[in-house]
Amino acid sequence: MAIELSEKTIKHEFIEKINELSGQDIFKCFQCGTCGGACPMSAQMETLPRKIMRMLQLGMAERISESETGWECASCHSCSVNCPRGIDLARVMEAVRLMVLRKNINKIEPSRLPAETIRELPQIALVSGFRKMTS
Ligand code: SF4
Ligand code: SF4
Incomplete structure (x- = not known):
């Protein structure tokens, strides 16, 4: 019973943090x-945005941490402007990335990017991408 309560608390805190x-x-x-x-x-995307929202509602912090979806999101805000419930999902995706980055988990390792990719991409895009998506 005590373990169940503790899990509930962890889930509740995770959901509260994402909302905050x-x-x-x-x-x-x-x-x-x-x-x-x-x-x-x-x-x-490995997991569709709708499913990410459901996993968040269920407080599935670990499963969310493992997901690549936050890093596949281009922050284009198309979901946010189309959501019939007025949810700014792009901001939710940002919160998901922040929660993972705060655990010092890096989904992107700049030194492992192929040299050809680094040559082709605009430097400003690389720098802003690394700022946003690495810890
Ligand atoms: S911000 Fe754009 S890329 Fe990210 S989930 Fe929404 S629609 Fe998809
Ligand atoms: S569009 Fe809005 S309400 Fe519909 S699944 Fe996506 S986040 Fe939820």
Whole structure:
């Protein structure tokens, strides 16, 4: 019983933190899937935005940490402008990234990027990308 309560507390704190960092109420999501339909990156995503929202509502912190979806999100805000519940999902994705980065987990290791990719990409895009997506 004590373990169950402790797990509940951890889940509750995780959900509260995501809401605080994003400034959104994740429980407003009613799982319509419009966000995924509007997302230009959904074909590349390991987990669709709708499913990420459900996992957040369930407090699945570990599963969220393992997911690559936050790093596949291009922060384009298409989901945010199309959500019928007015949820700024791009900000939720940002909160998901922050939670992972605060654990010093890096999904992108700049030194492992192929030299050809680094040559081709605009430096300003690389620097701003690394600022946003690495700890
Ligand atoms: S569009 Fe909004 S309400 Fe619909 S699944 Fe996505 S976040 Fe939830
Ligand atoms: S902000 Fe991210 S999740 Fe939302 S539509 Fe753009 S790429 Fe997809």
